[in-house]
Amino acid sequence: MHAHLQPYVTPILLTTQSFTESAPLLDDADDPHLESQPTQKASFTERLGTILNEPLTPINKILLVLLLIFLLLSAVFIGLFAGAQYKLYHRGGQPGENPPTSTFTSVVTLPPTATRTTTVVVPPTAAPSDPPTDNVCLTPECVKLSAAILSSLDTSQDPCENFYDYATGGWRKSHPIPSDKGRYGTFNSLFEENQQIVRDILENGNSVSALKSSADEQLLRKLRTLYASCMDQDTLDALGEQPLHQVLRVVRKLFRGKTTDISSNAGSKDELDDDKKRDGLTAALAYLHSRGIPALFSFDVEGDSKVDPNFMALWFSQPDLGLPSKEYYEDKPIRKVYKGVVERLLFASYEDEEQAQKKIAENLVQNEETVKAWPPWPWPPWGGDGDDDDGDKKPKNRSELAKHLARKVVKFERRLANASLDLDVLQQDPMGTYNKIPISNLTGALPQIHFNNYFTTLTPRNYPDEVIVTYPAYIESLSHILDTTSRDVIEAYLVTQVALRLATRLSLKTESWKARRSLDEVLMGIKPGAVGDRAEYCVNAVDSALGFAAGRYFVNETFGGDSQEKGTQVIEDIVKSFKASLPKIDWMDQTSADAAADKADAIRIKVGYPLSPNTTNAESIARYYALVKVSQHAYFDNMLSAVTSDVYREWQQLGKQRDLQAWEMTPATVNAYYNPPANEIVFPAGILRPPFFSQEWPSYLKYGAFGQVAAHELTHAFDSAGRLYNQEGKLEEWWTKNTSEGFLVKQKCIVDQFSAYTVVGPDGKEVHVNGNLTSGENIGDTGIIQAYRAWKAQFDDSYQAGTEYLLPGLNFTREQLFFIAFGRIWAENIKPASLVQRVRTDPHSPNEFRVDGALHNVPEFADAFNCPKGAKLNPPPEKQCIFW
Incomplete structure (x- = not known):
């Protein structure tokens, strides 16, 4: 139990269901009062009063003590049982209830057929208006999901002080950095899963047998030839x-x-x-x-x-x-x-x-x-x-x-x-x-x-x-x-x-490859001489060269059902939540709020895969890659041809109108982006997979994980740079002067907050995060509050539809699980050299600060975990940088 979490005590009224009055264990024949009692049985209270008014014999004293001990033990047992039942139901209640403030590290599983012999009545102020009747999901999928969440945690940490460690410590302990990499996180892990799916497509044709058009045959031949040329290390060695x-x-x-x-x-x-x-x-x-x-x-x-x-x-x-x-x-x-x-x-x-x-x-x-x-x-x-x-x-x-x-x-x-x-x-x-x-x-x-x-x-x-x-x-x-x-x-x-x-x-045996690799080893902290799986490298090469072609088959394998519709719904709910929050922002006047709502409405939402080239049309993709020449034993030239084709295609767009259906990322990419001039937010199918998203998940997990990704990209439209593009993507000052000045005050707050964070390099020296470089991304991360509000806004409908079901063994409120889902997507181990490189070059803050730094400015998080005032993640309001 964590130091900052106090037990939640609930007064209860116990009503026995099968208690019956019985004759005393020992009758006293010398008692004259017994003969004079009426035929109607005296009440328990009356008889107890009679006993207490009479002198007690030694045997009566012993029996009375034993009776009191028995009653006390029974009360304790019934109270504990009732408390457990209440906590179970309380986790299933509606948002807005006072959450329990103790988090258990042990797991107790109650049989679904357990019979209750006790009625629990809680005060109206603590109970949901309609007591929850939903059951814990016990399907294999739910058990696996629950286990994955539990294994991600490090409950020895205090969530109010180090939530990043609390939410990701278990995952990071079980996922050490591979020797050939400088960092490894959930993004890398999912990308490897996506790569494996693409690899299966490249190495055997069974998974795409349903796609038999001549254009598909052409695309698959090109994809597999490029992959084979990359895997042909004998030829690479011979070419040197x-x-x-x-x-x-x-x-x-x-x-x-x-x-x-x-x-x-x-x-x-x-x-x-x-x-x-x-x-x-x-x-x-x-x-x-x-x-x-x-x-x-x-x-x-x-x-x-x-x-x-x-x-x-x-x-x-x-x-x-x-x-x-x-x-x-x-x-x-x-x-x-x-x-x-x-x-x-x-x-x-x-x-x-x-x-x-x-x-x-x-x-x-x-x-x-x-x-x-x-x-x-x-x-x-x-x-x-x-x-x-x-x-x-x-x-x-x-x-x-x-x-x-x-x-x-x-x-x-x-x-x-x-x-x-x-x-x-x-x-x-x-x-x-x-x-x-x-x-x-x-x-x-x-x-x-x-x-x-x-x-x-x-x-x-x-x-x-x-x-x-x-x-x-x-x-x-x-x-x-x-x-x-x-x-x-x-x-x-x-x-x-x-x-x-x-x-x-080139071949790994060449001097040029070794020289280039030695630089990466120093800059990223990679173990000297460590080389990863060749197939992983080659699948990545295929994605970079022919990613929209590979994406067609990846989407066919992974992006079925209602994934696109349900992912889009999360995004649209967040846009709606963002618009609803605009009138309440203290630094934004009504004129600017109306304009911001118009921009939010105008944002193009793209989910899953592009239509240019059209992922659903093999001929469209074949035309897109027509200039890419691929030969069986010429990996180096194949990649050069692919890059040259990309450059030529880009220059061909000069002087033309933007292709509104085009994407900057391929479908298997584990990422998302906001493009200011196009005013669009884009989410490839590659990130719409666990631990970020599943269409079968309860909503509190979907909105906590993928919702954060969606809210982050939406918030970019209003961050330090995005706010300067209007609803048409045009660069201009479209906020009022007062609103812009108010924003700059908030921006300085978050710049100062993140500039105070430091990392330790390989030489043991501290390096400060560049708060100016990362300000846009840090503001984007504050969008977690919009994901939270969007989840809350849809809760009643979602609850009635059965998509707020509970998971076994998780002794957390839904609110807590929302934030846990958010925190665990940023799990990452990173070497000091790579950490320094990130601080110097990456507009994103290190993941630890992306979590704790964002939650520092979200009072709802502190409420969910009942963090005491003065805790690191429950600072006083004047020290928070609250944008929305």
């Missing part, structure tokens, strides 16, 4: 570094102006005349970006949020870096590790050049074309780099060259990182990161890139007139960095970017 080196040869030729062809076969094309050559850097960047490899800058195609959110415009932004965030470049030990990885990648790439030169010499007579081949050795052919820290000293061999350039590349990337906008501003300030300019301004500010040629490569029939820039200062900084960096360093940087992104698709 060759697939990566082929790409690197193209990049180097393009950069040096040797060719203008950026196709995957560029290495075998004839060189064009000098007057047709493109600028080398521009051509190399166009090639990399078309293959999904970030370098120097990035372009995205998304709605023009200030003019027409559904008109797909071009956005220019800073690139991803080799390290996860700019903070890592100021971390000297990490920077040292990264420099070593870059050195290994460059060394491996130069080995290919040496071998190429040997091959040229051997085949000089046989193949005249190879005489023209690049590169000459030693590399680079232009000598010093102009900014050598070691003066004019030149590297003498490949090892020295790799070491020399690795240092320069890390320095170059560090300059890019310092020129980049901080992630918290980039993600939380949509007004500040919308800067539309004529395309000529971009080309003028960054003359090192010939954007005319760049756009001709990526979008030959739709040249943009304008571009939206997220951070104009980065353009000027990039131009200066390029002007002050030698070409060999820039080329080495491009080579490094390719190797970092593509090395994971």
Whole structure:
């Protein structure tokens, strides 16, 4: 029993059902009063009074003591039994009752056929208006569900102080982090289950035998060929570094102006005349970006949020870096590790050049074309780099060259990182990161890139007139960095970017794969040399490359019955609850509340699977993936083809209206999202499974688990960034000034709250959560209150329909189980290095704070668990950040 939970004492009136008066055990013949009694039996009270008025003999005293002991024991037994019955019924009562405040760690199961011989009467103030008559569900499914919940808990913890540990401690203890991962939680666990379903589809055809169209045959053949090529480790071992080196040869030729062809076969094309050559850097960047490899800058195609959110415009932004965030470049030990990885990648790439030169010499007579081949050795052919820290000293061999350039590349990337906008501003300030300019301004500010040629490569029939820039200062900084960096360093940087992104698709025996893996081991705390199941990796690769095709069969296997309808109902109930709460928000005036209700009504709700491509139509999906070329023994090329197809498809949307049926996530994904310009919330079928959702669950679990996911995404429409998009997805200030000012006060409150949380890194040092970076997600997590209210609002109907049934062995109120369902979905074990990476890069707070930090601001939680004032999760009102 927890210290903060006091026993709930209920006065009871005991009425015996079979008690009969009987003759005294011992008759006293000397008693004159017995003969003078009337024939009607004296009452028990009268006789007791008579006995008490007479002197007691020793034997009577003994008998009286025994009788009193017997009555006392009987009363205790009956009281305990009645209390147990009351608690059982009380858990089945209506919301709003005073909950019992003791939580038992032991489980007592009463036989369903037990006969009661006692009537329990509770005071009207504590009893439901209609005493519950529902029974505990004892089906195998209910027993399993109850066991899963119980096994998730750690009841040695105090829920009022550490609810995250209380709700997830059991799960975390029984689910250690696999040696090949830096973190492992319920999301990962469910994703593995989803992967297994997809794997069964890929490895045998029985599960999809009902889908026999020619388009299905084509899709399944493509899916299985890609999967088989990934699993073909013998071929990968035989190819070694060759697939990566082929790409690197193209990049180097393009950069040096040797060719203008950026196709995957560029290495075998004839060189064009000098007057047709493109600028080398521009051509190399166009090639990399078309293959999904970030370098120097990035372009995205998304709605023009200030003019027409559904008109797909071009956005220019800073690139991803080799390290996860700019903070890592100021971390000297990490920077040292990264420099070593870059050195290994460059060394491996130069080995290919040496071998190429040997091959040229051997085949000089046989193949005249190879005489023209690049590169000459030693590399680079232009000598010093102009900014050598070691003066004019030149590297003498490949090892020295790799070491020399690795240092320069890390320095170059560090300059890019310092020129980049901080992630918290980039993600939380949509007004500040919308800067539309004529395309000529971009080309003028960054003359090192010939954007005319760049756009001709990526979008030959739709040249943009304008571009939206997220951070104009980065353009000027990039131009200066390029002007002050030698070409060999820039080329080495491009080579490094390719190797970092593509090395994971090579054989595990290659030096490039090992170098890239060693970086992950440090950044995520993975056990050195630990490698996970190959099939798991390959199923994940299939989902990333052909996820909507795999999703068709995943949905067919898992998303039947009323899952879509019941999942949608939960979401719609939460929207209704949110609208009902708007007039009661103290910082929001009526004008803004009406506008917020309009936006909530306008949100598009998407559940299960997309209609573009249409998951129910194999032909639609086949057309979607028509450009993806898949070969049996070419995994590396297969993935490159898939990514190139994705990039081409994105650029094809430029200048067109948004496809309102399209999704950003595949059906098997365990996640959900809100898209502000589209004003839509999307929930893939992959997350509509336990422990998040089941259409057969009692409602208090559905709304506590999946309801939190739904409420989180809905609340994003009104968080620090989402609130700046109106009901049409247009970027504007649509709240009144007073409401916006009131929101900012609340936002500062939650920023300060989460900024005070810390994690401990692998070096034992504390790192603070970035309250600014995570403010939007933290506000989204406050949506748990809307899920709670939505559950309460539908309770009466749900109760009458039988969907609020109880589970065996769970001595909790429904209110408590709602919050337990919420807490347990965030169960996760994470290594210190991964935790630091998350704090530096992830807009979501660590899971512990997503639970306890959110409940800190939910008084209903403290009420449900009867938390005393002053408990960590029952702070005084002035210290809570209550938005809704």
